Structure formats: C-alpha cells, structure tokens
Amino acid sequence: MGRIFDFLENYFGAFASFSTIRWIDIVEILLIAVFVYQFMLWIRNTRAYSLLKGILIVLVFTFIAYLLEMNTILWLVYNAGGYAITAILIIFQPELRKALEELGHKKIVSTLIPFDSNKKEETGRFSDRTVNEIVRASFEMGAVKTGALIVIEEDTILNEFIRTGINLDSLISSQLLINIFEHNTPLHDGAVIVRGDRIVAATCYLPLSDNLELNKNLGTRHRAGVGISEVSDSLTIIVSEETGRVSVANRGRLQVGVTKEELREILKVEQNNVKQEKLKNKRKFWKGLMKNEKKSDE
Incomplete structure (x- = not known):
C-alpha cells in the first residue's frame, strides 16, 4: 500500500x-x-x-x-x-x-509552395467528352445490371495498382467501357483505371476497405471502390451488379444511388480547374512577393 x-x-x-x-x-x-x-x-x-x-x-x-x-x-x-x-x-x-x-495526402508543403503546379496545367483534366462517355456507360450498364468499377486518377499516381492489371492505353468511349465489363469477357473482372482522357489499364486489383461503418449489404466491388479512395485521392464509380445502382466513392466516403445529373455534376467538379486556380493564385502571390523583394533591393 x-x-x-x-x-x-x-x-x-x-x-x-x-x-x-x-x-x-x-x-x-x-x-x-x-x-x-x-x-x-x-x-x-x-x-x-x-x-x-x-x-x-x-x-x-x-x-x-x-x-x-x-x-x-x-x-x-x-x-x-x-x-x-x-x-x-x-x-x-x-x-x-x-x-x-x-x-x-495532406500536402502540407505543396499547399504553400506549388512545386508541381505546372504538371496539371500541362496534362489538364479530362474533357467534357470523357464526362459524357463515362456517365452514359455507367447508366447503360446499370440499366442491364452489369457490374463495373471505374477509377479516375487524380494527383496520386496509381501505378502500383495499374501494374496488377492489363495495360490498354485507349481513348475513353462508352462502347469500350461497356464491352470491358460485359459478362464472361476476358477483361470484365477487376477495375478500370482512367488517367485523363484515356483508359490506362483494366482488370486491376484494388485494396478492400476495412471501414466498419460501411453497410454490410455492400459487396466486394463497393468495398474495393471505397478502399482505393482511402489510399489515394481518386474518384471511383461503382455500378452494382445486383441492383444496377450507380455509386461514387471519394476520400473514403461512399455516395450510393446517384442520379445521372448528380454523377455528371460530380465529374464536372473533379474536371474543373478549382485546384489549378488556387495554385495560380499562390504562384501570383509568390511572384508578387519576389517582385516586391527585388524592388526593395533596388
């Protein structure tokens, strides 16, 4: 004691x-x-x-x-x-x-100093045509209950997962996406990874999420979609084979049963240059700061 x-x-x-x-x-x-x-x-x-x-x-x-x-x-x-x-x-x-x-992924340093700001300006986001093709393919597959998993790469490079699939490097079209995910075709199993306006690879394996808050009724396809969004900043579109519903996973969050207009709006948000505008503003700030320093030196 x-x-x-x-x-x-x-x-x-x-x-x-x-x-x-x-x-x-x-x-x-x-x-x-x-x-x-x-x-x-x-x-x-x-x-x-x-x-x-x-x-x-x-x-x-x-x-x-x-x-x-x-x-x-x-x-x-x-x-x-x-x-x-x-x-x-x-x-x-x-x-x-x-x-x-x-x-x-927090990018604490890059928010202040845009080291790679020119990279996105050179490559750009995906085009309006790509948005339309992805939306059309997603809901046409949902109408016939064809399961699909489409991962749209953003700032985080997904080469680690691309290597698990088959390289395609093909221009995006709704017909190609539908054909890839058609039942009993060689490429239908796994995920498609999109970079810019091109399909980089198909049949890619993704990490499964261990989030305990996910609905127990969700299958492996949805858990894989959430899993890849947890380890990267990618946007994932999931088409359910059981219900035909289209869902979107981003930043570890899953939005189930989106409409065609909602999906188009989500893709538009990802497509636009909000991040680029922020980077441009930061560059202007740093350039202005450097100019002021030069003037003060003179």
Whole structure:
C-alpha cells in the first residue's frame, strides 16, 4: 500500500509546479490533445481499435501490478517489453502504413509552395467528352445490371495498382467501357483505371476497405471502390451488379444511388480547374512577393 500512497503524493505534488508553466507548454499540450483526438477518430473505424483496447487493458493490469508490488508480473512485463514493441509494430503495420499515406495526402508543403503546379496545367483534366462517355456507360450498364468499377486518377499516381492489371492505353468511349465489363469477357473482372482522357489499364486489383461503418449489404466491388479512395485521392464509380445502382466513392466516403445529373455534376467538379486556380493564385502571390523583394533591393 505504501507504493500507492507514494504515487498519489507524487502525482498531486506535481500541481505545485503549475506556477512555472510557460505559454509554450500550453501550446504543446494543445497540440498533443489535437493529435490524440485525431488519432482516436482515425483508429475508431479500423480493425486496430479492438487491438488498441486490448493493449490498454494490459497496461491497466500492469499499472495495478505496480501499485500492488506484484514483482513477478513486473519482471515478466519488463523482460517482454522490448519484444512487445516489435510485436505492436508488426500487428499495426497496415494501419501505420495507411496513416502515413493519409498524412502524405495532406500536402502540407505543396499547399504553400506549388512545386508541381505546372504538371496539371500541362496534362489538364479530362474533357467534357470523357464526362459524357463515362456517365452514359455507367447508366447503360446499370440499366442491364452489369457490374463495373471505374477509377479516375487524380494527383496520386496509381501505378502500383495499374501494374496488377492489363495495360490498354485507349481513348475513353462508352462502347469500350461497356464491352470491358460485359459478362464472361476476358477483361470484365477487376477495375478500370482512367488517367485523363484515356483508359490506362483494366482488370486491376484494388485494396478492400476495412471501414466498419460501411453497410454490410455492400459487396466486394463497393468495398474495393471505397478502399482505393482511402489510399489515394481518386474518384471511383461503382455500378452494382445486383441492383444496377450507380455509386461514387471519394476520400473514403461512399455516395450510393446517384442520379445521372448528380454523377455528371460530380465529374464536372473533379474536371474543373478549382485546384489549378488556387495554385495560380499562390504562384501570383509568390511572384508578387519576389517582385516586391527585388524592388526593395533596388
């Protein structure tokens, strides 16, 4: 019991040092709180949530063993601690990789300094013709309940998934898309990946989402569509083979049962140059800043 009283005395004695807290300490505490909150929001919808709860139970049990001076248990925990860290890294490897990918997609630096702004201006977005062809093909396939999975690449390059399929490099047309996803054809299984105005590859394999909030009635095609949108900034169009409904996945979110007009509007939003305009404004800002610096130097 003496260890319990020593712990409580040291814990509450720490409040006496509050007078020495600096403003930077408060900022640091707020940053840690925001990080922990965002981490819990992210991990809540993954399989790692159950594993995390198990780890917390083990930590609570170890803390109780420390307070009650259960030396044998503490010796076991101390000797297994090094292996436990390695085991945690292995167990959480998919989740850690996903978290780092999401952090990379934030583009914290590129929002301030547009290193690759010329890239999109050179290639441009897909054309109005591509929008019309994709919309027409999606709803014609939905009318006859032909399943389809169309991934539209944006800033994140999808070569990792393109390599799992068959290269096509074909101009987009509704007839070609319908023919690709026709039942019992060699290319109907898997996803089609679109880059600009061209179909880059077909029969591509996509990662399945482990989002626990997705409807259990959704099949593998929908989970694959959400999965690719979780690891990239792509837009995915899913045509259900069971119901014929057209759905859209983007940024890990699934919009089920969109209409032809809604799909066209979604594609128009992705097609337009909102991002390019922002980049142009930033370039103007930096150019103006450089000009002002040159004038001040003169």
